[in-house]
Amino acid sequence: MLDDLLRLAHVIGAAVLFGTGAGIAFFMVLADRTRDPRLIAHVAGTVVIADTLFTATAAVLQPLTGAWLAHRIGWPLTTGWIALSLVLYGVVGLFWLPVVWIQIQLRNLARNAADANLPLPPRYHRLYSIWFAFGFPAFLSMIGILYLMLIRPDPVF
Structure with a gap:
């Protein structure tokens, strides 16, 4: 029962x-496309609230539940697919x-631009480009982790 709940x-x-x-990526991209500082703000x-409440909480609990589950089942963390999942998590x-x-x-x-009734500054666009680019390796790594969790191939290496 504990293993199932874990x-x-x-x-x-x-x-x-x-x-x-x-979801965060989807809504941020759609908001950015409007170029409306008030909407983007x-x-x-x-997004900042959602990341704090949901993503940060899950990010802390995920490796804890995974390590505890692996221990209960008897899988060493050095098992190929688990080790690769941990690398991807990193x-x-x-x-x-x-x-x-x-x-x-x-x-x-965006708040500052909206309050001053100005367009978004160049720094916003530079940071948004970085934010957008950083999403791809993180997203692909999460897909890899989910694949490894489901398939559990052994050995991976």
């Missing part, structure tokens, strides 16, 4: 990470952490 918590965590990331503000983190900071900057820049 597996459920781990799968829900993966769904939250993947779903929140995809609002959406980016919501890649996600390397790209996600700067993205969180960038989202806060995008929100602030």
Whole structure:
């Protein structure tokens, strides 16, 4: 029973990470396309809250539930597919952490532009380009992790 609940918590965590990331990207891209600082500020503000509440919580709990589940089942963390999943999780983190900071900057820049009734500044567009580019390796790494969780190929290497 505990193993089933732990597996459920781990799968829900993966769904939250993947779903929140995809949803945030979708809404930020659509907001950016409007070039409307007020709309972008609002959406980016919501994105920062969602990332804090959902993504950050799941990002902390995911490796804990995964390690606990692997221990309970008897899988060493050095098992090929688990080790590769951990490497990919590190890649996600390397790209996600700067993205969180960038989202806060995008929100602030859009708020400032909206308050001053000005267009978005060049710094906004530079940061948005970085934010957009960083999404691809993180998203592809999450797909890889989900694949490995489902298929559990052994050996991977």
